[in-house]
Every structure is written in structure tokens, then in C-alpha cells.
Amino acid sequence: MNLEASTQQLSYIANQASDARVNIELETEGMTLNLGPQHPATHGTLRIIVRLDGEQVISAEPVMGYMHRGYEKLSEVRTYPQVTTLVNRIDWLGSFANEVPFILAAERLMEVEAPPRAQWIRTALFELSRIANVVLFLGDMAVQLGATTPVFYAFRDREFVLNQIESVTGGRFHPNFDRIGGIKDDLPKGWIQETKDVLARIHSFCDEMQDLVVGNEIFQTRTRGIGIIPADVGLSYGLSGANIRSSGVDWDLRRDGGVGLIHDQLDWKVWTHPDGDSFARYWVRLQEVRESCKMVDQILDGIPSGPIMAKVPRIIKVPAGEAYVETENPLGIMGYYIVSKGDLVPYRVKIRSASFNNVSITPWVLKGVYVPDVISILASLYFILGDIDR
């Protein structure tokens, strides 16, 4: 299109002009470094064009789309139960959590509510997928900073969590287990005791990370004071989840959101950190894993008996209307805006994924840092490519 071409041209000219200005000021020649799309530190195919002066970043521009699968368009030709198969693949490390807000939005439109037992099991799986997701972050952040060992511990212990998810849902990565009006199956026999053992392992994993990573002086010098995001900037960019809580914003949709999960019946705490730097983001996530373990532990003790499916029609037709439901997913706030026209398929689904907003702050936060900090800040923001590209 003409318009696009001219804007591209203009931005090109503007870039050239700004380069020329920088070069005159510093009398050095900037270098453009291409991080990605095939780069060991990007969890997929994110490409970041970094303009460097020495090792200092002048500007950073993420380039996405290498993995864009067009889920918003594809959802328009899938029935509601089929959409969960797609949205599973958005944040593939905590995939059960992706299904929950979509199902809740559809339930709100259909005016059904899942029976209590289904809600409790849903919440347990929701938190287990958070554990599986964030445990990997705890190891991965260290490996981005050069410590190879924690990531192996993370993979080792995440495996147990995945086993528990698998034994309920049948899928390690893509459970596709949530249904409108409830869940697909009940818990298998002996699952509760096994899960308790796994939670004990995760607790000891958290202690290990506390000693090995958080307590490490080099880790602290590498992360403290690096990539500080003030709360107001973070909010205006739409940062959510642990990223915004580590900037001191006491806001967690599990406590404040009040949607169809049962977090309000559990005893847990929202952790915040005042610093807003990379260290704070790591620390808050570490505490959140512990809180999730506590939550799952209470859920296991208190699961009520009863049916797991509400009465829903055989063929699901969602009444016309619009609904938006967001939940506190492992990566941050994830929401689905569903426009229904009373059909078998949604008319429009807007997927609000957490990483998309979380990463959109990178051009702001990466300005002026050093190349090694680019990696540590990106790692601490914790994105998953499927969650950006959708």
C-alpha cells in the first residue's frame, strides 16, 4: 500500500538521520547487531535488532512474526470446544492456563457455571501449570547469565509436575482438558498423594534456587539495578504478572479478579518487590512458585466431591453477546474478548496475551544498557514466543 511504503521510507530516513547525529556526537561508528531469530537466548524465534556503540545499546527493536499462527483468524472457523486446542499452543509451557480464561468467557456468555469440584480441579491444574512454567524460568534465567547447573535442576523437577498434569489430562504439554461447563475427566486414583510428594520436591527446588541463584553474589551484581521498570511506565505499557508486581504494584487477578477460579477460598499471599529490576522479577517469581505450591496443597486437602460437568447442551451454541475474561496466567494477564453472534463458532476472538505487552517495553528498557544486560533483562521479563506471536 502507498501509505505503508511512505511510512517505511520516512522511518528509514529518520533512522539514517538519527544515526548520523549519534555518529557526529560520539565520533564512533555504530554497529548493528542482529540477535536472532536463531539465537540461543530467545526461547524461539524472536529477533532483536540492536544498534550498538561499543557494547552499549543505542536502540533495540524487536522483530516478531516468525511464529505468527493467526489464532484470532483460525478461531473464527472453529467451534468453541475446538478453540481450546488452538489456544493451548499460545504459552506452551503452561498450556492448561491458556484454556481457562477462554472457557470462562464462553461460560459467562452461556450463563453456565462449572460445579465446585470442577472449579477446584481447574484451579489445581491452573496452579500446577504455573509451577511447571515458572520453575523452568527459575533455571533458565540462570543459564542466560552463564550458570549452567540450575536449568538442569529445573528440567528435572518440572518433569514431575508434568507427570502429574499428564496423569490427569493425558497431555504433558497440551492438555486440552478444560470444557465449557466443567472439565473432561475426574482425578485418577492416588493422584492427590503423588502430587503432594511432587510439591515437596518443588519446595526443595525453590530452596535450592534460593541458595544457588538468589544468594549468589555474581547473580546479584548482574541483576540488581539492571533493567529498572518504574511502576507507572510498566502499567502504561501494559506489563502484567510478576513483571509489574516486582515494580511494587500490588495487583494480582487471582486475588482481585474474582472470576470462576477458587483462589479466594485459599490462604496465600501476593508478593511484591519495590525495586523493579531484574533481580526483583526473579525473586517475585521464586516466591510465587512457593505460593502456588501452598495453594495446590490446600486444594488437594479441600477438593469437594460432586459432579465435574454442569448441564450443557450437546452441541454448544453460545448466545449472542460479548464477554471479556482475563486471568492471572504464569506469564501475566491473559484475556479473551469473545464476540458471539449466537453461532457455533465465535464471531471474533481477541487474544490478549501477556508476553506481547511484556515484550513491548523492550525498546524502552533496553536503551543504554550493555549487551550482556540485554540478555539478562529479556530473560527476566520472561516471554514465550508463542505468547507474543499467537
Add this chain to the structure above:
Amino acid sequence: MTVFNLAIELAYWQQTVIRSVLALVAVLLPAGTLVYLYLFKMMSFMQSRLGPMEAGPYGSLQLLAEVGKFLQKEDLYPRAADRVVFKAAPFVVLASTFLLVLVLPAGPDAWFINIDTGVFLALAVSSISVIGILMAGWGSASKYSLIGGLRAAGQLVAYELPLVLAVMGVVIQAGTLNVQEIVLAQANGEIFGWGGIGNPFLITQFLGFIIFLVAVQAELTQPPFDMPVAESEIVTGYLTEYTGMRFLLFFIGEFATAGIFSALAATFFLGGWYFPGLDPTDNLFNLLGPVVLIGKMLLVSFLIFWFRFTYPRFREDQLQQLAWKVLVPLSLLNIVATGVLKVIF
């Protein structure tokens, strides 16, 4: 003198051949041992996994499999690369390793060269590898390699100084630059009149030993000082474009140097080839010495690899701060203290 005090007299060419072969062994043996024992096995156990298990009993032949794999690979070079520089770089790095091994004595008569400026030579030739790494970084025509090469150069130059200064204390205490005589000084030394285990300089030069280890860690570009090859930032720095045989040469160079630096640390601070309780002039040491030295080398390199698997890496500027603001002043202090005490006692 011969390598070993054998009954038969050897001609000069025979001695040269034996020395060449032994030098090859002295480079490859520590490299292989360290890779298998520490990189494959100890690292795996520390990370709660088994490591290679398929090739040979407990994966002991894994090393051969790896070498075979590298040898089969095509020798690629980037089109824009400076070919001569690119191809020569691994040999320069390896040359530094081979020159370094020369100064190591493994027994009263088992040495490659025995010169009065041994320490000086060792520290001088260890710097040659910087040139090789810079060549690799520049010759690859890749931005990652260039950044890696420059980081390596900055780092190696910065840590050369604490390395030299840490050894200075040993030299002052022993009163000689001859490596063999440093060993003998430790073997014949006494701790407050008690000569039971000699006087390994580890005790008097403990600060020097720590500084030496830290500096060695940086010289080897191992975590926490592995910015030049930081795989999460600049892929693998100056190694990015290397494949096959040339990559293998860098790899051997890295681990052989790790072994040799550990052996140097063992020689300077742990008494080298000397084993307490025996007469250092005993002919037995020509055979026992190499074994003792390798044992001590494994002990020191265990520390090096332990740090490697545990710590995350510094940032480049933090690394320079550590070198110039902490290590250099400390080692200067160490020299002053050693000098003063040397005069007093």
C-alpha cells in the same frame, strides 16, 4: 641429561623424539582427562544426570567418539573471512599451550627445558593465546566473533597482571625464577623448623594462590569469566564460525591449558612433583613425579571446574573492575608483605 635417567645413553635425536612425544602426551592427556572426568562426568553428577553412558563402560570412550565426529566434519570457513588468519588462529592458540608445557618439571630429571627464567617464560608464552583469539575473532568476519575476540583480548590482558603478580610472591619467597628450583625450595623448606611435608607455598602464599586461581579462571575464559564465549549473548564468541578440526583444536587448547595452568598452580603452590616424606633427589621421583603432578593437577582443576559449573558470569565491566580494583591491589599487597617478611626472616 635425559628425560629419564636410563641405563642406556640416548643420542640427541632420540631424546628429541622422546621429548616431542612426551610433550604431545603432556598436552593431550590432561585435556582428555579433564574433559572426560570433569566436563562429562563430574558436571553431569553435579547437575543430577548421568552424562555419557553409551560409548564404552560409563561412557569412557565418549571422548574418542567426539573426536571422531569432529574429524569427520567439513572444514568450513565463512566467505568473507580472512582465510589465512582464520585458519591459522587455532594453531597459534595451541602453540601457546605447547610452549607453556615446556617449563613444567615432572621430576628431578624429567623436564623439557630447565632454564633460569622458567617462570618468566611461562607467563610470557601464555599471552600468545591472546593473539590467536584475536585472530579468530577478527578473521571470522562475524560480529559475534569480533565482539568475543575483543572481549577476550581485554580480559586476558587485564588478568595477565594479577597472574604475574601472584606468582611474584612465590618467586620472592623461593628466590629464583627457575621452576625446578621453586619445587626444590618447597621440598626442602621447613615450617618453623619442621620439615615433615616440606614447605608448600600454599601456606605462606595463600592469598597469592587464590589470586592465581581467579586469574587462571579468567585466562581460561571459564565461567564466571566466560564473556568471550558467552553462548547466551554472543553465541560462542570467537568460536562461532569454527567447525570440525579447527574447533577441536580450540577445544583441546582450552582444556589442555586448563590442565597446564592447574599443573603450574600445583608446581608454584603445592610443591609440584614432590611427595612429602621422600628425598627429593631420589631417582624414584622421575617415575613417581609425573603421577604426583597429575594428581595435584586434578586437585586444582577440580576447583576450577567446580567454579565453572556453579557460577553465572560477570559482565565485562564488572570483570575489569574486579581485576583492577581488587586483584591487582591485593597482589601488590601480597608482594610487599612477602618482601618484608622475607627480609625479616
Add this chain to the structure above:
Amino acid sequence: MSSPDTTEEELVDESIEPQEELVIDEERNVLISSLEKDLGDDLVDSHVVPGVDAWIRVTQESWLETAKVLFEKNEMIFFNFLSAIDWKPSPFGREMDAAIDADSSDEVVDESEMEWGVTGGQNRFQLLARVHNPSTNIGIHLKTDLEGEYPEVETWIPVYPGANWHEREVMEMFGISFTNHPNLVNLYLPSEFEGHPLRKDFPLLSRRAKPWPGIVDVELMPGEDDDESEDTGEET
């Protein structure tokens, strides 16, 4: 406001405890009335689902102004998302029994058949955005009708810098451009890509290459057997 789903939405909240409903409802009504005061005629329509959510529709000219009002006066400092909806009925068949999309792209869709959702509408494209107040935990959806086939609207970046990428996404997916946007280039799609995929008249190629299996994979509910489900399937 007059759309039929309003009543259905309100039915939902009756299931929620009335006590809670009253309190939150109050907050949202206060919000809407304060917006009515600040925006005046620019606020076209509003809709509140008590205890759940709120919507407003504003004029295209006041899009940026509304954001400023929300940000400064109502402390809606959290930018949630910005997107768009294409209300044009799709020219392609989306019926369950259609093996593939019926190719009726040359068929002129009667635009008067368009039906809008909550807060109504008048044009084909509607911008949809949501901002949130984290301290009171109240969010609001904004909608605005856009004129023309390739509409233009002012960018939100001066108020919410996070809108940058969202606007680029809307630009490439819907062909809506944003004035004063510093870098309005494609976000996901390659720069030479033609068309705007999320418009309803953009064909989904994968559906043309392979027929959609349709309803066959609807699974059994717990406690139901095969025969019953087949019966129900045929009925529907």
C-alpha cells in the same frame, strides 16, 4: 443499548450474590456518569453489566481525548489491549455443514445486514480497547466507529506508550492506520504482504486447501453413550 444481548448479559449477574453486585455496580455507574460529564456528546453509548464489566462507545474524533480523560481523571493507568472488530458479515460460508467456504467473494454483502454487539455501532470497523485501574480493579472497554474502508484514527501512544505494537497489529490485520504513529510498519506480517487478514472478506487459505471436518469430532460428555450423541447430532 437496544441490542438483544443486553438482556441476556444482565441475566448473568442475577446469579451473582445481590449484595456484592450493588457495590460494584455503583462504582461502574459513577465511572460512566463522570465520563458522560467529561466527554459530553462524544460519548455515544454506554453499557454496564453490573458486577462484571463496562463498555462505552465514543466518536472517532474524541478517541485520543477519551484516553486522556480515562488516564488522567479516572486513573485508568493500565493499558490492557487495543484491537478492532470487523462487523461486516463474511461473504464466505461459515456454516457447519459447508465442506469448504463457499466462494462467494464477488457477491455483494448487504451492509445493512450488519449487527453490532454491545453498545451498538454504525460502521463496519470498530476499534476496541480496554484500559484498567489496578487500584480499584475496574476496567472499561472502549469502542469507536471508524469511517470508511481504510479508516484513520489518532494514535494512543502519547497517553499509553504500550499501544504502539497493538496499533501496528491493528494496522496490518485490519488496514486501519493511526495518525502520528512513529513507526507504523507491519508487526507480524512480511512487509510485502497484501491484504488484511482479520477482515472478514479475507479468505482463510487453509480452509480452501482442506475441507473442514466440521462437527464430527464433537466428543461425548461423561455419562453419555454413542447412540444418544448421534441422535442429538442429527437433530441439530
